[in-house]
Amino acid sequence: MNKPVLEKEFEKLVKNKFNVYNSLFLNLPFQNISNTGMFIPLLHHVCKEGLESGSEPLDILESFFDEQAKITSEQDRIDFIFRVIQYIERQIVLYDSAEDAAFKHLLNFDDHLSLKDFIHFAENKKGRAGIAEKLATFSTRIVFTAHPTQFYPPSVLDIIGKLRTLITENNINEIDLTLQQLGLTSLINSKKPTPLDEAKNIIYFLRNVYYDAVGELYSYIKKNIPSRNFNNPDIIQLGFWPGGDRDGNPFVTSDTTMAVADELRMSLMKCYYNEIKDLQQKLTFREVEDIITDLRNQLYVTMFDPEKLIKVEQILEPLYAVRKSLVSKYNRLYLEELDNLIDKVKIFKTHFASLDIRQNHAVHQQTVEEVLKTEGLISQSLDELTRDELISILIHKDIDIHAEQFEDELLRDTIRTITQLKSIQMKNGEEGCNRYIISNSEDIFSVLFVFALFRWCGWDERETPFDIIPLFESMNGMENSKLLMQELFDIPEYRSHITQRKNRQTIMLGFSDGTKDGGYLQANWSIFTTKEELSAVCEQYGIKAIFFDGRGGPPARGGGKTHRFYAAQSQKIANHAIQLTIQGQTITSKYGTKAHFIHNCEQLLTAGLSNSLFDKENTLSEKSRQTIDALAQISFYKYNDLKNHPMFVPYLENMSTLKYYGKANIGSRPSKRGNKKKLELKDLRAIPFVGSWSQLRQNVPGYFGIGTAIQALIKDGKQDELVELFEEIPFFKALILNSMMSLSKCYFELTSYIAKNEEYKDFWNILFEEYKLSKEMVLLISNYSALMEEEHISRNSIEIRERIVLPLLVIQQYALQKIEHDSGNTENYHKMVKRSLYGNINAARNSA
Numbered sequence: 001m002n003k004p005v006l007e008k009e010f011e012k013l014v015k016n017k018f019n020v021y022n023s024l025f026l027n028l029p030f031q032n033i034s035n036t037g038m039f040i041p042l043l044h045h046v047c048k049e050g051l052e053s054g055s056e057p058l059d060i061l062e063s064f065f066d067e068q069a070k071i072t073s074e075q076d077r078i079d080f081i082f083r084v085i086q087y088i089e090r091q092i093v094l095y096d097s098a099e100d101a102a103f104k105h106l107l108n109f110d111d112h113l114s115l116k117d118f119i120h121f122a123e124n125k126k127g128r129a130g131i132a133e134k135l136a137t138f139s140t141r142i143v144f145t146a147h148p149t150q151f152y153p154p155s156v157l158d159i160i161g162k163l164r165t166l167i168t169e170n171n172i173n174e175i176d177l178t179l180q181q182l183g184l185t186s187l188i189n190s191k192k193p194t195p196l197d198e199a200k201n202i203i204y205f206l207r208n209v210y211y212d213a214v215g216e217l218y219s220y221i222k223k224n225i226p227s228r229n230f231n232n233p234d235i236i237q238l239g240f241w242p243g244g245d246r247d248g249n250p251f252v253t254s255d256t257t258m259a260v261a262d263e264l265r266m267s268l269m270k271c272y273y274n275e276i277k278d279l280q281q282k283l284t285f286r287e288v289e290d291i292i293t294d295l296r297n298q299l300y301v302t303m304f305d306p307e308k309l310i311k312v313e314q315i316l317e318p319l320y321a322v323r324k325s326l327v328s329k330y331n332r333l334y335l336e337e338l339d340n341l342i343d344k345v346k347i348f349k350t351h352f353a354s355l356d357i358r359q360n361h362a363v364h365q366q367t368v369e370e371v372l373k374t375e376g377l378i379s380q381s382l383d384e385l386t387r388d389e390l391i392s393i394l395i396h397k398d399i400d401i402h403a404e405q406f407e408d409e410l411l412r413d414t415i416r417t418i419t420q421l422k423s424i425q426m427k428n429g430e431e432g433c434n435r436y437i438i439s440n441s442e443d444i445f446s447v448l449f450v451f452a453l454f455r456w457c458g459w460d461e462r463e464t465p466f467d468i469i470p471l472f473e474s475m476n477g478m479e480n481s482k483l484l485m486q487e488l489f490d491i492p493e494y495r496s497h498i499t500q501r502k503n504r505q506t507i508m509l510g511f512s513d514g515t516k517d518g519g520y521l522q523a524n525w526s527i528f529t530t531k532e533e534l535s536a537v538c539e540q541y542g543i544k545a546i547f548f549d550g551r552g553g554p555p556a557r558g559g560g561k562t563h564r565f566y567a568a569q570s571q572k573i574a575n576h577a578i579q580l581t582i583q584g585q586t587i588t589s590k591y592g593t594k595a596h597f598i599h600n601c602e603q604l605l606t607a608g609l610s611n612s613l614f615d616k617e618n619t620l621s622e623k624s625r626q627t628i629d630a631l632a633q634i635s636f637y638k639y640n641d642l643k644n645h646p647m648f649v650p651y652l653e654n655m656s657t658l659k660y661y662g663k664a665n666i667g668s669r670p671s672k673r674g675n676k677k678k679l680e681l682k683d684l685r686a687i688p689f690v691g692s693w694s695q696l697r698q699n700v701p702g703y704f705g706i707g708t709a710i711q712a713l714i715k716d717g718k719q720d721e722l723v724e725l726f727e728e729i730p731f732f733k734a735l736i737l738n739s740m741m742s743l744s745k746c747y748f749e750l751t752s753y754i755a756k757n758e759e760y761k762d763f764w765n766i767l768f769e770e771y772k773l774s775k776e777m778v779l780l781i782s783n784y785s786a787l788m789e790e791e792h793i794s795r796n797s798i799e800i801r802e803r804i805v806l807p808l809l810v811i812q813q814y815a816l817q818k819i820e821h822d823s824g825n826t827e828n829y830h831k832m833v834k835r836s837l838y839g840n841i842n843a844a845r846n847s848a
Contacts (some may be wrong), residue, residue, distance in 0.1 A: 143239030199242035351432030441470035473510025512686030519639030568730035635705030702742025707773030
């Protein structure tokens with residue numbers, strides 16, 4: 001990579017353009033907020049100087065009002081702050097647009113490996129047959145989730161898309177008008193979205209980005225693959241959680257699930273209809289006109305009525321007939337466009353994206369317990385049965401259950417959901433909904449409860465077209481996973497089910513709760529070694545292991561530079577597919593445009609394929625494993641001590657924005673599980689947990705314990721070994737580089753005032769000392785002079801985003817201090833904290 005050229009291009013296409021359009025934006029006279037924009041550069045300067053001199057956010061803003069803005073009344077100050085928040089929210093949108101507009105051009109100067117280049121290199125290494133064979137069976141599945149950190153309504157997404165185009169064209173007059181439109185358009189929801197609203201927000205991307213992007217990527221793969229008969233439409237799969245993920249979300253019901261399934265199918269039919277309509281204007285030949293018209297009419301009636309259906313064969317057969325005529329009679333005219341449509345139909349069929357169902361193990365346990373009580377098999381509790389008795393009932397007992405038998409609405413809905421999955425498969429095809437995920441899986445009953453409930457709800461055990469997927473997300477769950485899967489595979493009835501599912505077992509691993517439970521290093525190392533163990537177990541039983549990674553946006557939730565981890569998997573980890581969740585701002589930041597989607601999918605494909613096709617193996621020696629294991633254990637002890645500190649939960653409750661996540665109109669799901677008045681860490685959702693640390697600019701889950709662990713091994717004389725690990729072991733380097741991203745987004749100066757707080761000063765100092773130590777240690781073993789030294793664009797992007805959002809961060813802390821001091825106007829300051837969440841979340845692009 002030519003660093004000077006790349007940075008120069010970034011400065012020209014992103015930084016300079018943003019500065020030009022930002023200066024224009026700050027001078028726009030919006031209703032009730034004239035002149036506010038002129039104060040923002042000054043406010044940034046005051047905030048930066050104040051924090052670096054050790055001043056508190058409260059004092060910084062009070063001084064700004066007294067000396068610079070000359071605003072005296074408290075109400076006028078509050079009004080001014082809300083106007084500033086509005087401006088900064090829109091500055092972030094403007095910067096996102098400038099960065100996205102330059103993305104495709106900047107790729108020309110980066111050192112990434114395109115799929116085309118990869119195929120060429122792989123041909124030289126393994127020959128044509130090797131690469132063609134692997135690509136014919138490999139797949140990637142990108143699963144979009146409903147987690148609440150992507151909340152722009154479609155109107156704003158349209159403005160962002162328009163701005164991207166205009167910035168690329170340097171159309172200053174239209175940019176001026178669009179910025180005015182942006183200034184007057186609300187960026188946030190006036191009320192909490194429903195699960196169906198969340199689904200529709202993601203379906204916006206399916207229709208406007210992914211439908212064409214997937215088609216283009218598949219066409220690109222076909223053109224570059226060394227095989228004329230390449231036919232693997234499953235190489236790019238889309239999954240969908242909104243409306244299917246009911247874990248901890250009481251607002252997702254069986255009715256919601258059906259409505260979302262219908263919306264997915266009908267939205268796809270609109271895409272097909274529009275493409276057929278365009279083709280119809282080109283295929284004006286007598287022999288095909290009637291076929292196209294008839295297909296168009298069939299599709300039209302399915303676009304708005306959920307009861308009007310069409311099977312995939314009814315779409316493909318006329319398209320194949322048209323193709324035959326084009327080849328034999330019409331000089332193959334427009335054949336490429338037709339083939340592209342046929343490929344899309346083979347990829348998306350009638351479902352668009354596969355709707356996953358997820359529910360917590362505890363709900364299934366409660367449901368099974370009630371069923372067995374109703375059947376007279378127990379009087380009160382499952383504990384009345386021995387382990388073998390319960391297994392026998394779950395495997396062999398024939399029970400016929402209906403939702404109306406039970407009073408508890410959650411149980412009724414659980415049964416209704418499993419029962420109606422047949423209807424969804426009938427409407428959308430089997431691939432439209434064929435995976436049931438059990439969160440909080442820690443023992444064999446996590447899977448067997450669901451296995452039994454399917455049978456009791458009327459599914460034929462000899463042919464249940466559903467993958468039952470355990471989700472291991474705690475340290476305990478991962479430790480038990482090997483034995484759990486062995487016990488399952490030893491049950492003939494379950495092994496028979498796996499045979500029906502093409503001898504594949506999908507297993508999900510949760511990075512978010514794993515990190516919350518065990519800390520960054522321990523969680524990632526545990527997931528790595530768990531995958532190795534589960535791969536061996538599955539191979540022993542002649543089963544293909546498919547790993548599905550529950551990843552969030554930031555490194556603390558398995559995010560960051562995700563493709564690094566897949567390129568760094570050891571040869572002991574099954575490598576048949578890459579499956580991962582994409583959520584929050586990652587949907588827009590990494591997959592929000594066709595260029596982003598295609599590039600990031602390419603990176604996933606090349607990362608996954610490289611493990612199978614290149615001679616260089618990601619082999620970890622026993623010595624390296626022992627070193628990483630020692631680091632993981634030491635970091636876990638450090639993190640666990642912090643987690644058990646008496647101030648850990650109170651600090652988050654009282655000094656962070658934790659409680660405001662549940663109050664903001666961001667997502668439909670509650671911020672914690674259950675209804676306990678007292679907050680317990682185990683009930684806390686990963687997004688508000690990680691997000692609150694991000695809002696504080698402390699990012700504890702993304703690095704805490706790394707510094708202590710590295711220092712301990714250096715004191716033991718292993719510095720050279722750690723340097724070699726960083727240089728030679730891709731997995732370890734990926735871990736350290738991702739932690740650098742978390743450290744880069746820390747800014748303890750923002751909260752240094754807490755060091756004077758009698759109640760929390762000691763706890764804050766623990767965090768600060770580990771931050772400083774971690775930064776020092778990762779720089780030492782990497783031989784870098786600065787964090788993210790090799791990632792020039794990402795580092796520059798973070799710096800600009802943090803500069804934009806600094807006044808917003810100070811405003812947030814100012815409001816929290818006002819609330820703490822009980823300064824009056826409490827309602828306004830609560831609102832201020834809540835409102836500041838949005839801009840901070842969007843600026844980070846992967847905060848939660």
